[in-house]
Amino acid sequence: MTMTTAITTTIITATAMNISRSSNFAAQDQEKQLFLLQVANSSFPTGGFQHSYGFETWFQSGAVHDAGTFRTACRDWLRYSLARSEGIAVARACDMARFEDFDSLPALDRKLGALKLSREAREASSMTGQALLSSYGDIFGRPGLEGFARQAEDGTVAAHHAVVFGAICGAHDIGAPEAVLAFLQAAVTSLAGVACRLIPLGQVETQRTITDAWPFIQAFSREVMELGIDDMNTAMLSLDVAAMQHETLRGRLCIC
Amino acid sequence: MIHTNIYPDPDWIVGKQALMNVRAHVVGGRTIVQPSAWRIPFQWQGYHYQDHDDQPFMLMVNSGGGFVEGDGSYFYGSVEEGARALFTTTASGKFYKCLNGMTSTEVVEFNVAPGATLEYLPDEAIPYAASRSRRRILVNLHDTSRMFGSDMVSAGRVHYGREIFKFHAMDSSFEIRVGGETLAVDRMRLDTPEEVADLERLWSGARHAALVFAYAPDLPADAEELTRLHCADVEDTQVGVTRIGNLMSIRILAYETWQAHEAIFKAWTALRPAIAGKAARPILKC
Numbered sequence: 001m002t003m004t005t006a007i008t009t010t011i012i013t014a015t016a017m018n019i020s021r022s023s024n025f026a027a028q029d030q031e032k033q034l035f036l037l038q039v040a041n042s043s044f045p046t047g048g049f050q051h052s053y054g055f056e057t058w059f060q061s062g063a064v065h066d067a068g069t070f071r072t073a074c075r076d077w078l079r080y081s082l083a084r085s086e087g088i089a090v091a092r093a094c095d096m097a098r099f100e101d102f103d104s105l106p107a108l109d110r111k112l113g114a115l116k117l118s119r120e121a122r123e124a125s126s127m128t129g130q131a132l133l134s135s136y137g138d139i140f141g142r143p144g145l146e147g148f149a150r151q152a153e154d155g156t157v158a159a160h161h162a163v164v165f166g167a168i169c170g171a172h173d174i175g176a177p178e179a180v181l182a183f184l185q186a187a188v189t190s191l192a193g194v195a196c197r198l199i200p201l202g203q204v205e206t207q208r209t210i211t212d213a214w215p216f217i218q219a220f221s222r223e224v225m226e227l228g229i230d231d232m233n234t235a236m237l238s239l240d241v242a243a244m245q246h247e248t249l250r251g252r253l254c255i256c
Numbered sequence: 257m258i259h260t261n262i263y264p265d266p267d268w269i270v271g272k273q274a275l276m277n278v279r280a281h282v283v284g285g286r287t288i289v290q291p292s293a294w295r296i297p298f299q300w301q302g303y304h305y306q307d308h309d310d311q312p313f314m315l316m317v318n319s320g321g322g323f324v325e326g327d328g329s330y331f332y333g334s335v336e337e338g339a340r341a342l343f344t345t346t347a348s349g350k351f352y353k354c355l356n357g358m359t360s361t362e363v364v365e366f367n368v369a370p371g372a373t374l375e376y377l378p379d380e381a382i383p384y385a386a387s388r389s390r391r392r393i394l395v396n397l398h399d400t401s402r403m404f405g406s407d408m409v410s411a412g413r414v415h416y417g418r419e420i421f422k423f424h425a426m427d428s429s430f431e432i433r434v435g436g437e438t439l440a441v442d443r444m445r446l447d448t449p450e451e452v453a454d455l456e457r458l459w460s461g462a463r464h465a466a467l468v469f470a471y472a473p474d475l476p477a478d479a480e481e482l483t484r485l486h487c488a489d490v491e492d493t494q495v496g497v498t499r500i501g502n503l504m505s506i507r508i509l510a511y512e513t514w515q516a517h518e519a520i521f522k523a524w525t526a527l528r529p530a531i532a533g534k535a536a537r538p539i540l541k542c
Contacts, residue, residue, distance in 0.1 A: 063460070072457070080458055084445075114431075114438045117467075117505040119498045233429075233443035235451075238460035241507050244496025248484070 040186040052254035054243030083220035086162035097170025118243035120256040129161035180221040259334035274329040281336035286310035322350030323360035340373035353386035368401040380408035385422035408466035462509035464516040486526040
C-alpha cells in the first residue's frame, strides 16, 4: 500500500466513522424530538383537553369573550401563573430526572400542589399528571420513575402534571429548556382549543392566538431556567377566584 | 410546650429591626399572653378579653408606623395546647418608598399546638409608591389545631393622588403547614414596576386583594356553602371559596378597602362558630 493510498483509506475510514457517529447523534436527537412531540401532543391520553385552568368561568361570564380578550388573558396566565409555577416545576423536575435525583421529585410535587389553592385546580393537575404517568408507563416503560409512579399509585404523591412532564422528559435525556418550551406550548395550545370551543373562536383565529404567544413562550421558557423551586409563585389572583368559582358553575364542560 | 424564645440578632440596628416574641398559654382556665422578647419599634401593650371569656385579643403594635429602606419586623407567636388567642394590628402596615432600592421585610410566624386555636386578623399592608417589600406569614399547625387567618394587600394609597400599583417590587407569601408539611401557600412575586403595573389586570381591576385560610379538624360539611352565602352580597367584590380536606381558602378581590374588610368579616361570621365556638364580632382597636 502506497503512502497516498494509506492516507486516503484513513481519511475515508475516519469520515465514515464521523458520518456514522453524527448519524447516531442525529438519530438520537430525532428520537428525543419525536418523544417530545408525542407526549406534548393533545392526543396523548392525559385528559388535558378538558382543562380550562379556570377560564371557563370567564367564558361563561363574558369576561373573556373574543380573540382579543382571550389573547390578553392567555398572555397574563402564561407569564404570571403557568411559567412561574408549572414552568419552573417542569424545569426542575427535568433536571432531577436527568441527574437521577428521583428522590427529590415528591418534595417538588408537594410544593407545586401547595400553590394550587383551588380544589379543582389541584385535582385537575394531579389527574392529568397521573394519566400522563400511566400512559407513559404503558408506552415507554418507566425508566427511573418506578418509585415515583408507585407513590402516585398509593396516594403519597399527587403527581402533578408539570412534575411528571418534566420528569419523563429528563428520563429521556431531554434538556430543561426544550421540556419547558414544549410544556408551555402544549398548555397554550390546549387552552386555545378550549377557548375555540367555548367562546367560540374560529380555527384560524385560534391558531393565530397560539402563534402570537410564541415570543412569550420563548421568553418565559428562558426566564424560568434562572429560577428555582423557592421562586414558584402566581400573581394572577383573578384566575384563582375564577377557578374557585368554577366549582359551583352551572353547565360546565371542563374539569377546572 | 412548643414555645421557643427568639431574641433580636445582636447585629440589628436599634429602630431598624423590630422583634416581638410572645407565648399564649392557659393559666387558671383562661389564656394569657406573655412576651418573652421584644425590641422597638414593637411595643408591648398587653391584651384585652373582648369576648369577655377566656380568649385574649392582642394588638400587635409597631410604633414606627411603617417600613422604609430595609426595615424589618419579626413577630413570633406560640399558642400552647388548649389555649386560644386572637392577634390583630392597630392599623395598616405601611411600606414607604425605598429610594435607595432596599427591601423592607415583614415576618409573622405562629406555632399552634394540638387543640389550640389561633385567630389572626391583621389590617392590610399598603405598599406606597416606589416601595420594595418582602412579606412572609407562616402558620405552623398541628392536625388538631384550629385557625382562622387573613392577609390583605392594597394597591397603594388608592385615594391619594391615585397612587395605585405604583410600588416597585413585592414578594409576599402566606403559608399554612400542618404537621410540618406545607398544605397551602399563597405566593405572589413582582420584581419590577412594569410587573407591578400589570396587577391592574391580574386583579381584574380590584384595588385590594385578601386571602383567608381557615382550618379545623372538624370543619362542617356545609362550611363552603355557608361562606359563599355570607360573602355573596358584598358589592364590587369577587369572592372565591374552596376547600381541600380540613383547609378552606377564601380569595377576595375588592374595589374599596371597606368592601374587602366586609368580605373578610363575613367569612369570619360564617366560620367562627365552627372554629372558635362563638360568633364573630367587631374588633376594638384600642
